[in-house]
Each structure stands twice: as structure tokens, then as C-alpha cells.
Amino acid sequence: MATTEGMSKSRLTRLSDAMRGYVDRGEVAGVVTLVHRRGCEVHSDALGWQDDAAGTPIRRDTIFRIASMTKPVVSVAALMLLEDGKLRLDDPIDRRLPELADRRVMRSPNGAIDDTYPAPRPITVLDLITHRPGFVSQFADAGPIAAEAARLHIGNGLLLAGTDPDEWLARLGALPLVYEPGSHFNYGFGTDVLGLLVGRIGGHGLEAFLRERLFGPLGMADTGFHVPEEKRGRFSVAHMPDPVTGKRVLVDHPGNSPWNLPKTIPSGSAGLASTADDYSKFGLMLRDGRAQSGERLLSRKTIELMTTDFLTAEQRGRLFLGFDMWAARGFGLGVSVLDRMGSQFGLGSVGRFGWGGAFGTAWFNDPVEDLTAVMMIQLLVGPLSPKIEADFTNLIYQAIDD
Numbered sequence: 317m318a319t320t321e322g323m324s325k326s327r328l329t330r331l332s333d334a335m336r337g338y339v340d341r342g343e344v345a346g347v348v349t350l351v352h353r354r355g356c357e358v359h360s361d362a363l364g365w366q367d368d369a370a371g372t373p374i375r376r377d378t379i380f381r382i383a384s385m386t387k388p389v390v391s392v393a394a395l396m397l398l399e400d401g402k403l404r405l406d407d408p409i410d411r412r413l414p415e416l417a418d419r420r421v422m423r424s425p426n427g428a429i430d431d432t433y434p435a436p437r438p439i440t441v442l443d444l445i446t447h448r449p450g451f452v453s454q455f456a457d458a459g460p461i462a463a464e465a466a467r468l469h470i471g472n473g474l475l476l477a478g479t480d481p482d483e484w485l486a487r488l489g490a491l492p493l494v495y496e497p498g499s500h501f502n503y504g505f506g507t508d509v510l511g512l513l514v515g516r517i518g519g520h521g522l523e524a525f526l527r528e529r530l531f532g533p534l535g536m537a538d539t540g541f542h543v544p545e546e547k548r549g550r551f552s553v554a555h556m557p558d559p560v561t562g563k564r565v566l567v568d569h570p571g572n573s574p575w576n577l578p579k580t581i582p583s584g585s586a587g588l589a590s591t592a593d594d595y596s597k598f599g600l601m602l603r604d605g606r607a608q609s610g611e612r613l614l615s616r617k618t619i620e621l622m623t624t625d626f627l628t629a630e631q632r633g634r635l636f637l638g639f640d641m642w643a644a645r646g647f648g649l650g651v652s653v654l655d656r657m658g659s660q661f662g663l664g665s666v667g668r669f670g671w672g673g674a675f676g677t678a679w680f681n682d683p684v685e686d687l688t689a690v691m692m693i694q695l696l697v698g699p700l701s702p703k704i705e706a707d708f709t710n711l712i713y714q715a716i717d718d
Contacts, residue, residue, distance in 0.1 A: 391445050421450065622651065677693065
């Protein structure tokens with residue numbers, strides 16, 4: 317049986333067949349998958365359509381909205397500043413972000429916004445990077461505070477609304493915390509604030525920092541917070557499942573997408589667009605902290621810390637956006653980390669880490685098997701995305717042949 321870097325070529329056709337099935341059934345318009353083992357490419361597919369209505373085939377260099385796969389990128393940027401000696405994880409953010417100093421906490425998450433008490437301590441960098449600053453979540457909170465949170469973002473909650481970072485931070489700072497800092501994993505604006513903190517420390521904004529310190533050295537030429545006109549012919553249409561029929565319906569088109577415009581407030585939580593190859597370069601860097609050129613971007617010890625679970629037992633016992641996310645995994649510095657094989661329902665290794673995005677994109681690194689894998693689709697939040705990701709993951713592992 318032919319193998320490449322210990323992967324069976326014939327068994328990898330099962331991955332292609334499964335992904336093609338999703339396209340043929342019309343469940344997704346198109347999918348790009350890219351797998352590396354031991355730093356070598358062992359599989360790639362570009363199946364289906366970038367725009368099925370227009371008959372435009374998907375390509376390996378098609379550009380996708382990666383939503384929350386932005387978070388690991390921005391978390392790595394913050395860790396680079398840690399290695400520069402410019403911040404520490406236990407630093408209170410008040411000095412750099414005075415808009416968020418002197419926090420008050422709501423007595424009830426669903427209660428009156430003005431019924432508050434002083435926060436027992438400031439928010440730290442670690443709180444931001446582990447989604448525990450206590451901010452309101454545009455995805456998880458209800459009541460009066462949720463209506464206020466809606467003013468901070470546009471549309472589906474993935475991009476930020478405002479005139480500039482300072483103004484946006486001031487509006488966030490005018491709201492109370494929903495939880496005490498460090499007490500709850502409340503998924504939402506934490507990495508947005510982390511990104512703005514990176515931009516302030518860097519001096520020229522988040523996007524400039526990412527281009528200088530990550531995208532440039534890694535050769536991630538197609539990754540950014542907007543898709544410029546000259547690349548728009550490679551920008552994918554995005555769909556979502558109709559809640560009644562389950563059929564795909566258009567949710568964002570390259571002709572009038574908010575990703576077409578440069579961002580005055582880049583969303584460090586969900587704002588990036590990228591390609592499978594670009595994001596694979598980021599994942600491959602996290603094998604050993606080096607770019608393909610050999611330049612070290614992150615130390616081995618920092619990656620070890622990044623892939624360590626920081627959640628308490630109590631926090632892991634709570635649902636994540638309605639799912640039992642933490643039975644099999646914890647959360648490190650911007651990534652989830654698999655640590656209990658017996659509590660999940662698929663193949664993998666203890667120590668596998670990664671994160672996905674709301675449009676169905678997925679990425680993981682497996683240090684045990686030396687795997688880096690990326691899947692790109694554009695199907696916004698629905699029951700199908702976890703099934704596709706499970707097939708993507710299982711059918712990579714079943715192809716291991718050494």
C-alpha cells in the first residue's frame with residue numbers, strides 16, 4: 317500500500333469521497349482540505365464550487381472567512397509580545413487600556429445593568445486570552461445587557477461596529493461585566509480586546525503587527541481583515557442552513573461583503589479571511605515555532621504553555637454555547653487541547669490542539685502524530701458543520717499507516 321510520510325494514499329481517498337459527498341448532496345457548495353504530516357503535504361483537495369450559482373469552481377487558493385480561527389492567530393501575537401518582554405500574562409490591562417479600568421460586575425447576568433458591585437480585581441491579559449474577562453458575550457448572554465452588546469457588533473456578531481478602536485473600547489468600558497474576571501468562560505469580545513491591546517503595544521495597530529511579525533515571515537500573503545479588489549475573484553460565497561428547510565441560503569456574497577472594506581476596528585475574534593495554504597503555514601509554525609525559512613517566531617516553551625489547559629474543573633463542567641465542549645478537552649492560550657480520549661467520539665491523540673470558525677472552517681495540530689490539518693467551507697453555524705468536521709478528522713486519522 318503506497319504511503320507518504322506514513323499516510324496511506326488509498327485510504328486518504330475516503331476523505332476525498334466523504335467531502336465530495338457533502339458537495340454532491342448540496343449540503344455545502346465547496347470544500348478545500350489540506351493535510352501535512354511531519355511537515356510534508358500528504359493530501360489536498362478542492363471540491364465543488366466557490367460560487368455554485370455562478371458556476372465558479374472552488375480552488376485551492378480560494379479565500380474564506382475564517383471567523384474564530386482568527387483567535388489563535390491573535391493569541392500568538394500576544395504571546396510574541398510576552399516573549400518581547402512587553403507584557404506578562406498576569407498584567408492588569410488597566411494601564412494599557414484605561415477604558416476598561418475600575419470594572420463593576422452585574423449582580424445577576426440577566427438583571428438590571430445598573431445593579432452592580434465593584435469587581436474584586438482587574439482584568440488580566442490571561443483573562444482575555446482564555447475568554448474569562450467577564451465581558452458580555454454577543455453569543456451567550458440574554459436580558460438587558462445583550463441588547464447593549466448588540467451595539468458593539470454588526471450583523472451576526474463576527475465584526476465590530478464603531479468609528480475607531482478607542483471609541484469602541486470606551487463603549488465596551490461603559491458596560492458592566494457580566495461575571496467577575498477569571499470566574500467564567502464567556503465566549504465573545506475577549507480576543508477583540510486582546511487584539512486591540514496588541515495593536516496599542518505594537519504602536520501601529522493590530523493588522524500592522526500581524527503583517528510584520530506573522531503574515532510576512534510566514535508568507536501568508538492572502539490573509540487579512542479585508543479582501544482587496546484584486547483578490548475578490550477568489551473570495552468565496554458564504555451560505556447558512558435555512559432553520560426550517562435545512563437548505564443552503566445565501567448569507568454573504570463577495571459582491572457586497574463587509575469583508576470587502578478595510579476595517580477601522582479589526583476584529584481579533586473573528587475578522588480574518590484566509591486560504592487553506594496560508595492557515596496551514598500558521599499551523600505548521602506551531603509545530604516548533606519556526607517559519608519555513610527557519611526563522612524562530614515563537615519558543616518551544618511558549619507553545620507548551622499555549623497548549624496547556626487553563627480552565628478550572630468547575631469551568632469545564634459548564635456548557636459552551638449549549639454544547640458539552642469540555643468533557644474531552646480543555647482550553648489553553650487561544651486553542652482547545654484534547655486531554656481525555658475516552659470522553660470524545662472520534663479518533664485523535666491526547667495533546668491535539670486547534671480551533672474552528674463559525675463558517676465551518678476547522679484546523680488542528682496533533683504533536684503526537686505530527687499532523688497539521690485545515691478544512692475550509694463557508695456554511696455559517698448549523699448542525700451540519702460538526703458532522704463534516706468529525707468526518708474530516710476521523711478520515712485523516714484512519715489513513716495513518718505506520
